[in-house]
Amino acid sequence: MAISPEIPQSVEWNNTKVPVYAMATIDFSLLLSQEPAEVERLVRCCQKQGFFYLDLNNIDGRRFLDDQQETLKLMHRFFEAPLEAKNEYGLIAPHLGYEPVGSRTGVLENTKDGYEMIKVSRDEIQRSSPHLPAVIKNSPDMKVLENAIAGSNIATKAILSALSTGCGLSGAARFENSHRNDRPSTSTLAMMHYIPSDSSKDRNIGHQKHTDISSLTLLFSEQWGLQIRPPGAREFGFVEPRAGCAVVNVGDSLRFASGHTMQSCIHRVVPLHPAEHRYSIAYFLRAEDDAMFTDSEGRYITAGQWHDEKFFAFTSPPEMQALAPASMLLGGMTEDDGEEVAPVVELKDNAVKAY
Ligand SMILES: O=C(O)CCC(=O)C(=O)O
Ligand SMILES: [Fe+2]
Numbered sequence: 622m623a624i625s626p627e628i629p630q631s632v633e634w635n636n637t638k639v640p641v642y643a644m645a646t647i648d649f650s651l652l653l654s655q656e657p658a659e660v661e662r663l664v665r666c667c668q669k670q671g672f673f674y675l676d677l678n679n680i681d682g683r684r685f686l687d688d689q690q691e692t693l694k695l696m697h698r699f700f701e702a703p704l705e706a707k708n709e710y711g712l713i714a715p716h717l718g719y720e721p722v723g724s725r726t727g728v729l730e731n732t733k734d735g736y737e738m739i740k741v742s743r744d745e746i747q748r749s750s751p752h753l754p755a756v757i758k759n760s761p762d763m764k765v766l767e768n769a770i771a772g773s774n775i776a777t778k779a780i781l782s783a784l785s786t787g788c789g790l791s792g793a794a795r796f797e798n799s800h801r802n803d804r805p806s807t808s809t810l811a812m813m814h815y816i817p818s819d820s821s822k823d824r825n826i827g828h829q830k831h832t833d834i835s836s837l838t839l840l841f842s843e844q845w846g847l848q849i850r851p852p853g854a855r856e857f858g859f860v861e862p863r864a865g866c867a868v869v870n871v872g873d874s875l876r877f878a879s880g881h882t883m884q885s886c887i888h889r890v891v892p893l894h895p896a897e898h899r900y901s902i903a904y905f906l907r908a909e910d911d912a913m914f915t916d917s918e919g920r921y922i923t924a925g926q927w928h929d930e931k932f933f934a935f936t937s938p939p940e941m942q943a944l945a946p947a948s949m950l951l952g953g954m955t956e957d958d959g960e961e962v963a964p965v966v967e968l969k970d971n972a973v974k975a976y
Contacts, residue, residue: 632845632859634893635820640858642849646674646866649682649776652783663780664787670851671871671884675776675839678865685772686865689841691765692812692902695757699739700814702756707739709754715932716809716905717742717752722816726939728827728889735818735825735892736899742809743770770810773904774802777837780869781906788879796878799912799924800836807834807928808907815846815899818892828890830857832952833872834931835905840868842901845894850887850956857889873931873952874907874924877914885952917953918946 631638645666651659666673677685699707704721712718717740723733745751746767753763778797785795792798800806818826827846840847847868848857860868870886892899908914910925934945942950 632893634859634891639848640856641861642851642854642858644672644674644860644868645670646676647780647869648676648679649779650679653681653779655783655786660783660787663783667784667871667875667879667883669884671876671886672849672851672860672888673869674863674866675780675869676866677776682776682865685776685867688765688769688772689867689902692769692810692841693900695762695765696739696812696814696900696902699754699757699812700737702754706756707737707754710752713752714742714807715928716740716807716907717745719754723825725936726829726942727825728829728891729820732824732826734829735823735827736813736815736890738811738813740809740811741766741770742807743774744805744808746770766810769902770904773810773839774808774906776867777839777869777904777906780837781875784875784879796836796875799878799908800906801909804909804911806907806909807905807925809905811903811905813899813901813903815890815892815901817896817898819895820892827892829935830887830889831935831950832876832885832887832954833870833905834874834928835872835907836875836878837906838870838872839904839906840870840901841903842868842899844897844899844901846890846892846899847901848889848891852884852954859893872905872907873917873927874912874914876952876954877916877927878908878912881915881917881953885954887951887954887956917948 631640647663648659708719710718712720720738722737725734727733781796781800820826843862845862847860849860850857871883873885876883876885908924912924913921915921916927931949934942934949
C-alpha cells in the first residue's frame with residue numbers, strides 16, 4: 622500500500638499547463654469488510670467528487686491487477702488483427718461488439734474520436750456461444766474475458782454494497798437490489814485502443830467529454846490521457862495513472878438512484894503523448910434494464926431507456942447532439958456549479974479551451 626503522495630501539480634499539454642487533480646484513494650480490502658471509516662470516506666467522495674482511486678495492491682485486489690495484465694495482452698493481439706477480423710460481427714448492440722476509429726465525435730472541435738473499441742457484455746460472456754470475433758474466441762481468451770468481467774463485477778458490487786450501507790439503505794432499497802446478477806443489463810467490459818494522434822493536425826482525437834451511463838465505472842489504464850472536470854473546477858485536469866490502482870467513477874445511473882446526491886464524473890480523453898498508442902479497460906456496472914429512476918430531465922424512466930437514449934446521443938454527430946436535452950451528455954451535471962463544492966485543487970493556469 623506504499624503509494625507515493627507526490628503528484629505533479631500540472632503537465633504541459635498543447636502548449637498549456639494543465640492541472641493534475643488529486644484524488645482520494647479507497648482501499649479495496651478495507652471496503653470489503655465495510656470498515657466504517659472507509660465506507661464513510663467512500664460515500665463522501667461519491668457525493669462531493671464522484672471519482673477515486675481504488676487501491677487493489679493487496680491480497681484481495683491483486684487478482685484484478687493480474688486480470689488487467691492478461692486482458693492487455695489479449696487487447697494487443699486483437700487490435701493488431703486486420704480490420705475485417707476485428708469487425709467480424711460489427712457492433713451487435715450498443716454494449717456488445719466492435720467500433721472502429723472515428724465512430725463518434727472527438728474531443729476537439731471538428732474532430733472524430735481517436736479510438737477503436739471492442740465490448741463484451743456480462744450477459745453475453747455467459748452464453749454458450751458468445752458473439753466474439755474468431756481472433757479472441759478461443760478458450761484461453763474467453764477465460765481471460767470471463768475473469769475480467771467477473772472480477773470487475775465483484776469489485777464494483779463491493780463498492781455498491783458499501784455505498785448502500787453508508788447511505789443507510791436496507792432491504793429492497795439497497796443499490797444492489799437494482800443491480801441483480803441474474804437480471805438482464807447492459808453491463809459490459811469495454812477495451813479501448815487510442816491511436817497515436819497529434820491534436821494540432823490530426824482529425825481523429827481522443828474521447829469526447831461526457832459522463833458515463835453506468836452506475837459505477839472501473840477503469841484501468843497505465844497511461845496518461847484521462848482528464849476529469851470535478852464539481853466546481855473551472856477546467857479539465859489530468860488523472861495521474863497509479864500502479865496498483867484502478868480509477869472508479871460514479872455514472873449517471875447511480876447519481877439518479879441516489880436521488881441526484883452523488884456526482885456523475887465529467888471526463889474526456891486527450892492524447893498527452895502524440896506518438897503513443899494508449900490502451901484502457903473500462904467495466905461499466907449498469908443497473909438492471911428494468912430498474913426505474915428519475916433522470917436529469919425529471920422523467921421517471923428505466924435504466925434501459927436511459928442507456929439507449931444516451932448511447933444514441935453519444936454516437937450522433939454534434940449537430941444532432943445539440944438537439945438532445947442539454948442535460949443528457951453530462952447526466953445533469955453542470956460545468957461551473959462551483960458554489961457548494963470547492964475545487965479539488967486551486968487552479969491557476971488557463972485551461973486548454975476545447976469547447
Ligand atoms: O479511455 C479512458 O480512459 C476512458 C474511457 C471512457 O471514458 C469511456 O469509455 O466512457
Ligand atoms: Fe467515460
